[in-house]
């Protein structure tokens with residue numbers, strides 16, 4: 001079967017209400033935490049994407065049973081020592097950096113070797129950012145060139161660590177937090193701000209955690225070796241998936257969209273803050289709190305006059321997965337937009353900073369790059385007529401979906417390969433985009 005799509009027409013104006021699938025970060029965390037709880041957990045609205053399926057397969061390999069019920073997934077945990085690792089086990093995390101890094105944290109007490117591997121894209125990514133601090137707990141970890149496959153064997157004599165997380169990476173912070181559950185005593189973490197879903201889950205599960213939030217850093221202390229009980233959780237919609245439709249609406253003509261039940265946690269809404277600074281008018285309605293997470297309906301309308309932004313780097317971490325679509329708005333804005341310190345963007349499923357620059361230049365936008373800082377020279381009259389082909393992007397789901405939004409709003413004829421990549425994070429992408437009226441062949 002063909003694994004590409006063609007888009008030859010812009011989307012017509014629309015006025016719709018949609019709901020996107022469950023948040024990927026929270027879904028993976030719920031699966032992993034449920035696998036370590038004592039007793040039954042029920043996860044509703046779990047994202048059914050490849051990354052999350054790989055998390056379920058991973059816990060099954062470790063002897064944890066799950067069952068799909070009508071509208072939830074049931075997971076039976078046996079506590080912090082509950083993984084069965086009698087024989088050597090290999091876990092394939094597929095495309096998911098979050099799964100591979102977080103589960104390493106949970107393996108610090110296993111009594112046999114577990115190997116973590118992944119797909120071609122994940123095997124190119126650096127793992128020293130988690131293996132180095134994990135070693136300090138007293139475990140044994142082997143890898144070649146700090147890449148997957150990584151082999152880990154735990155220890156009975158773990159010790160708590162002091163860890164300084166400097167990258168603003170929630171994956172690194174969370175891997176250490178999960179490992180700290182197993183170590184006796186208090187693990188202390190100073191972490192540059194990043195998404196805090198793990199912290200909120202810990203609090204909600206009554207795991208002894210103390211958090212002091214400062215302007216740029218959080219100081220976290222966790223007391224280990226405290227089991228917690230199974231739990232129920234309803235996963236809210238994913239703002240990173242919503243981002244594609246938010247930008248689609250903004251840069252289409254005369255359209256309006258309501259996206260219901262989206263996770264609008266403060267550590268995830270950099271996209272909204274950045275776009276509103278660029279003159280968008282995105283608002284939240286029905287704001288409510290659920291287990292410490294903030295949830296809202298997002299309302300967005302088309303706009304014509306975007307203005308360039310000097311993006312504060314303090315917003316980088318809270319918009320890290322959304323920069324690809326933010327750059328599309330910068331391409332349509334009046335004036336120059338500046339984004340600084342984006343090195344982390346090149347450490348994702350594909351080197352997204354390099355790819356974004358190539359993409360913007362391909363559609364005729366001037367971009368100047370100095371190290372990890374870029375200037376995008378917007379063109380409010382941007383209108384495309386040529387043929388564009390997108391391939392060779394390491395099947396990065398977000399590059400694919402961003403390209404769809406460009407094709408549906410900027411004109412021209414497009415051929416986009418690896419449509420299956422949406423299954424990584426957002427299998428419903430095509431269903432929703434067709435509901436909005438997109439014509440895709």
Ligand code: S3P
Nearest residue numbers: 025098168169170171172320321
């Ligand atoms: C994630 C953290 C971010 C993000 C990724 C999901 C998480 O990665 O890009 O898609 O769930 O913790 P980093 O921690 O590497 O920034």
